[in-house]
Amino acid sequence: MKPPTFDYLRPDSVAEAIEALAAHPDSKVLAGGQSLIPMMNMRLARPTALVDIGRLADLRGIEANGSLRVGATATQADVLGHEAVGRRWPLITSALTHVGHPATRSRGTFGGSIAHGEPASELPAVMLALDAHFTLRGSSGERVVHAQDFFLGHYTTVLAEDELLVQAEIPDASGSAWGFGEIVRRHGDYALAGAAVRVDTDGAGRIEEARVALFGVSGRPVRSTAAEERLVGTRLGDRDTAVEAGRLALSGLDVASDSFVSATYRQEAAATVVERVLLDAAARGRGEN
Amino acid sequence: MKTRQGTVAVELTVNGEKRVAAAEPRMLLTDFLRHGLGLTGTHVGCEQGVCGACTVLVDGQPARACLTFAVQVEGGCVDTVEGMAEPGALSDVQQAFRAEHGLQCGFCTPGMLASTEALLQENPDPTDDEIREYLSGNVCRCTGYQGIIAAVRRVANERKAASRDA
Numbered sequence: 001m002k003p004p005t006f007d008y009l010r011p012d013s014v015a016e017a018i019e020a021l022a023a024h025p026d027s028k029v030l031a032g033g034q035s036l037i038p039m040m041n042m043r044l045a046r047p048t049a050l051v052d053i054g055r056l057a058d059l060r061g062i063e064a065n066g067s068l069r070v071g072a073t074a075t076q077a078d079v080l081g082h083e084a085v086g087r088r089w090p091l092i093t094s095a096l097t098h099v100g101h102p103a104t105r106s107r108g109t110f111g112g113s114i115a116h117g118e119p120a121s122e123l124p125a126v127m128l129a130l131d132a133h134f135t136l137r138g139s140s141g142e143r144v145v146h147a148q149d150f151f152l153g154h155y156t157t158v159l160a161e162d163e164l165l166v167q168a169e170i171p172d173a174s175g176s177a178w179g180f181g182e183i184v185r186r187h188g189d190y191a192l193a194g195a196a197v198r199v200d201t202d203g204a205g206r207i208e209e210a211r212v213a214l215f216g217v218s219g220r221p222v223r224s225t226a227a228e229e230r231l232v233g234t235r236l237g238d239r240d241t242a243v244e245a246g247r248l249a250l251s252g253l254d255v256a257s258d259s260f261v262s263a264t265y266r267q268e269a270a271a272t273v274v275e276r277v278l279l280d281a282a283a284r285g286r287g288e289n
Numbered sequence: 290m291k292t293r294q295g296t297v298a299v300e301l302t303v304n305g306e307k308r309v310a311a312a313e314p315r316m317l318l319t320d321f322l323r324h325g326l327g328l329t330g331t332h333v334g335c336e337q338g339v340c341g342a343c344t345v346l347v348d349g350q351p352a353r354a355c356l357t358f359a360v361q362v363e364g365g366c367v368d369t370v371e372g373m374a375e376p377g378a379l380s381d382v383q384q385a386f387r388a389e390h391g392l393q394c395g396f397c398t399p400g401m402l403a404s405t406e407a408l409l410q411e412n413p414d415p416t417d418d419e420i421r422e423y424l425s426g427n428v429c430r431c432t433g434y435q436g437i438i439a440a441v442r443r444v445a446n447e448r449k450a451a452s453r454d455a
Contacts, residue, residue: 002317005313008314011290033357037357041317054361077350101341101427103353103403107352107356186425187422
């Protein structure tokens with residue numbers, strides 16, 4: 001199908017973009033368009049105006065000194081190919097190889113993937129695992145929101161209609177163990193269940209802090225406090241604990257069935273993927289992969 | 290701020306040539322190429338970004354023409370299958386696809402060729418795994434993928450040999 005008609009606005013600055021969003025109540029932000037355009041092609045989305053921020057050069061930067069700061073319109077390919085990101089935030093690089101395909105990552109943006117709020121997409125969960133925060137700018141000024149508080153539900157975030165996600169900031173993650181995995185029907189699809197974990201251990205390999213973020217299992221990416229609590233104080237790589245953390249991962253969560261899989265399958269898949277990524281994280285630490 | 294309403298003229302450099310055609314902002318790059326410019330080599334499969342048949346190069350990068358509005362890439366460079374070789378001739382990538390039986394019905398081929406060009410630009414000597422990974426966004430429903438992977442391998446080897454001889 002073809003997208004419905006809309007007015008196209010291409011602002012020359014972030015300030016102009018915010019003005020345009022405020023002036024057009026049914027507008028949407030267009031960055032790479034790799035999620036929005038298919039929804040418009042299928043007429044699931046019918047914005048009356050699109051505000052194209054794709055050419056705003058000052059939103060495209062990637063800075064990696066201390067923390068990592070990614071401008072909202074840096075493409076997924078830009079971040080995937082960034083040397084310092086690969087070295088210090090390998091969890092991000094690993095996750096990005098699962099986001100679509102080369103021909104969508106070349107246009108799809110880092111910020112777009114977050115602001116879109118798709119519950120089965122990879123980057124939102126990675127942002128939770130890495131304790132990221134986002135800078136939002138709108139008519140009433142700028143605010144900083146933690147990843148934990150940003151996602152509300154299916155395609156819903158705390159972004160106001162006249163607000164733009166301008167930057168994601170991710171604390172230094174070097175030295176942490178990490179794991180990423182998902183269960184998908186085909187590579188590049190949205191996950192049926194997936195997990196991103198970041199684990200800090202003491203000198204003896206005991207877990208001091210664990211962040212276990214799940215995606216594809218609920219209306220928004222979630223941290224599994226039950227799994228995290230189970231892990232603290234145990235040795236990273238202990239198989240029985242990893243299995244148990246997997247079993248606990250979805251406790252207290254309302255897991256949905258959909259046209260692809262049942263809730264039971266999804267629960268099994270999530271448990272398996274959590275177990276796998278924890279063991280991967282440990283094996284990586286021992287230099288086994 | 291640039292505002293576009295109704296039907297507007299959109300200018301692009303397509304296969305090295307400046308081209309202009311009328312388009313509403315909602316016109317996808319696939320339709321702009323096919324209907325606006327008569328370049329029907331870019332195929333429309335799923336029109337939702339899944340099949341990869343419409344893959345073209347936008348400013349040298351692979352892109353889904355069905356997930357791109359023409360007006361978004363206004364002023365940019367688009368390369369399609371029509372520009373890969375002179376009329377009547379085949380590029381090295383096209384020749385390799387023919388030699389290795391990398392196509393049957395040909396519907397996915399323009400997208401496969403664009404992705405192959407992009408892959409070899411980025412990584413001139415990919416492993417089979419890297420080829421599979423890179424082409425995972427292009428779906429073929431008749432040959433299977435063995436011939437396609439062999440074709441990419443063949444071009445990579447040929448180019449490597451040619452650069453050694455040069």
